[in-house]
Amino acid sequence: xxxxxxxxxxxxxxxxxxxxxxxxxxxxxxxxxxxxxxxxxxxxxxxxxxxxxxxxxxxxxxxxxxxxxxxxxxxxxxxxxxxxxxxxxxxxx
Amino acid sequence: xxxxxxxxxxxxxxxxxxxxxxxxxxxxxxxxxxxxxxxxxxxxxxxxxxxxxxxxxxxxxxxxxxxxxxxxxxxxxxxxxxxxxxxxxxxxxxxxxxxxxxxxxxxxxxxxxxxxxxxxxxxxxxxxxxxxxxxxxxxxxxxxxxxxxxxxxxxxxxxxxxxxxxxxxxxxxxxxxxxxxxxxxxxxxxxxxxxxxxxxxxxxxxxxxxxxxxxxxxxxxxxxxxxxxxxxxxxxxxxxxxxxxxxxxxxxxxxxxxxxxxxxxxxxxxxxxxxxxxxxxxxxxxxxxxxxxxxxxxxxxxxxxxxxxxxxxxxxxxxxxxxxxxxxxxxxxxxxxxxxxxxxxxxxxxxxxxxxxxxxxxxxxxxxxxxxxxxxxxxxx
Numbered sequence: 001x002x003x004x005x006x007x008x009x010x011x012x013x014x015x016x017x018x019x020x021x022x023x024x025x026x027x028x029x030x031x032x033x034x035x036x037x038x039x040x041x042x043x044x045x046x047x048x049x050x051x052x053x054x055x056x057x058x059x060x061x062x063x064x065x066x067x068x069x070x071x072x073x074x075x076x077x078x079x080x081x082x083x084x085x086x087x088x089x090x091x092x093x
Numbered sequence: 094x095x096x097x098x099x100x101x102x103x104x105x106x107x108x109x110x111x112x113x114x115x116x117x118x119x120x121x122x123x124x125x126x127x128x129x130x131x132x133x134x135x136x137x138x139x140x141x142x143x144x145x146x147x148x149x150x151x152x153x154x155x156x157x158x159x160x161x162x163x164x165x166x167x168x169x170x171x172x173x174x175x176x177x178x179x180x181x182x183x184x185x186x187x188x189x190x191x192x193x194x195x196x197x198x199x200x201x202x203x204x205x206x207x208x209x210x211x212x213x214x215x216x217x218x219x220x221x222x223x224x225x226x227x228x229x230x231x232x233x234x235x236x237x238x239x240x241x242x243x244x245x246x247x248x249x250x251x252x253x254x255x256x257x258x259x260x261x262x263x264x265x266x267x268x269x270x271x272x273x274x275x276x277x278x279x280x281x282x283x284x285x286x287x288x289x290x291x292x293x294x295x296x297x298x299x300x301x302x303x304x305x306x307x308x309x310x311x312x313x314x315x316x317x318x319x320x321x322x323x324x325x326x327x328x329x330x331x332x333x334x335x336x337x338x339x340x341x342x343x344x345x346x347x348x349x350x351x352x353x354x355x356x357x358x359x360x361x362x363x364x365x366x367x368x369x370x371x372x373x374x375x376x377x378x379x380x381x382x383x384x385x386x387x388x389x390x391x392x393x394x395x396x397x398x399x400x401x402x403x404x405x406x407x408x409x410x411x412x413x414x415x416x417x418x419x420x421x422x423x424x425x426x427x428x429x430x431x432x433x434x435x436x437x438x439x440x441x442x443x444x445x446x447x448x449x450x451x452x453x454x455x456x457x458x459x460x461x462x463x464x465x466x467x468x469x470x471x472x473x474x
Contacts, residue, residue, distance in 0.1 A: 035138055036247070079326060079395050081393055082392060085379035
């Protein structure tokens with residue numbers, strides 16, 4: 001199995017090689033990697049890929065994981081259908 | 094870090110990086126760009142990512158058209174291999190009153206003076222462009238097939254990389270703490286990394302441009318306002334253009350990535366720097382979007398966020414050198430349309446900074462407010 005092709009971000013199909021290349025280019029924060037690759041912007045909101053990428057950054061830079069991993073979870077925190085939002089609105093009008 | 098620079102640019106968004114690139118391309122050396130967080134971490138990276146040429150004033154049409162030319166030839170102009178995911182499938186603007194239709198008619202005439210290929214459309218034609226569009230209450234609209242979308246993160250990154258290749262020093266995670274002004278002239282910039290001596294500063298700080306102005310002793314007539322936005326999971330391409338209405342108050346587009354991005358202009362939003370997302374937005378947005386574009390009902394929303402519009406008195410950009418503090422340049426107050434005209438704004442700022450005549454005959458100076466020459470742009474969200 002080719003290790004480099006291991007998928008890190010299942011929402012956006014991003015492999016570890018892409019992440020490592022960016023880290024080598026000096027892109028060493030989760031926020032920046034997210035903006036360039038969309039890792040963490042998908043339905044899981046980085047819950048899966050975040051720690052994996054943080055570990056890669058830590059291995060390359062020696063920075064502690066706690067400093068790298070500053071998860072910014074965006075609402076609604078899990079995918080929600082428009083329909084479900086609409087059903088939840090109390091129609092008082 | 095350099096302790097001396099010919100120009101210090103404050104802000105690593107699309108305006109700052111585009112200005113850095115334009116300046117460096119003209120041979121200006123020793124440019125430093127300072128960014129408090131990361132590239133595109135402010136309004137640029139939070140915007141709706143649309144590129145519209147359908148404006149109501151000649152000047153805005155011109156800036157938008159010239160910028161679109163750059164977006165269309167981005168890799169060549171910048172010498173980059175970064176693909177900014179440009180999509181030119183148009184902007185469809187919807188009219189809900191005769192008055193709005195008349196405005197579009199006048200706008201299209203202005204756009205045609207600049208060869209922008211826009212046209213008025215009937216409800217039936219609108220439905221040919223977006224088959225599932227709910228045309229209830231709609232009178233018609235306007236459509237420009239060359240309007241579209243680009244990825245703001247990648248465009249900013251490409252500008253930054255191109256600027257660096259031409260010698261620009263970009264300092265991230267660096268904050269401007271103070272600006273030294275002596276006898277109404279810029280003398281230097283104090284940053285969290287140290288002092289940089291310079292006689293030229295460019296304020297491209299977006300949502301925080303008023304603070305940068307204060308540091309130079311200037312009260313700039315801009316303020317920031319939260320605008321919210323959300324995105325769905327990616328689905329197969331089903332909608333070509335950005336669908337937008339000023340009166341129904343919505344914009345919604347499907348990006349090349351497949352996700353739908355949408356937002357609307359808030360009512361009674363207080364001035365400030367709050368960028369939290371709200372459930373009120375989620376509900377109102379869902380209601381608006383599901384009514385206008387019914388297939389959205391079965392799509393999944395994955396994220397909502399917010400960014401700051403930097404508002405000016407006439408909702409139009411301020412691009413000029415201060416008349417009070419020499420060497421203080423600004424590209425501010427974009428009022429929600431900074432991304433789409435950033436290539437042209439970078440050129441204009443490079444004109445001003447190098448003392449060259451403006452590439453295009455436009456009036457975007459701060460003095461226009463004193464002269465009571467505000468720009469009356471009818472088509473803003």
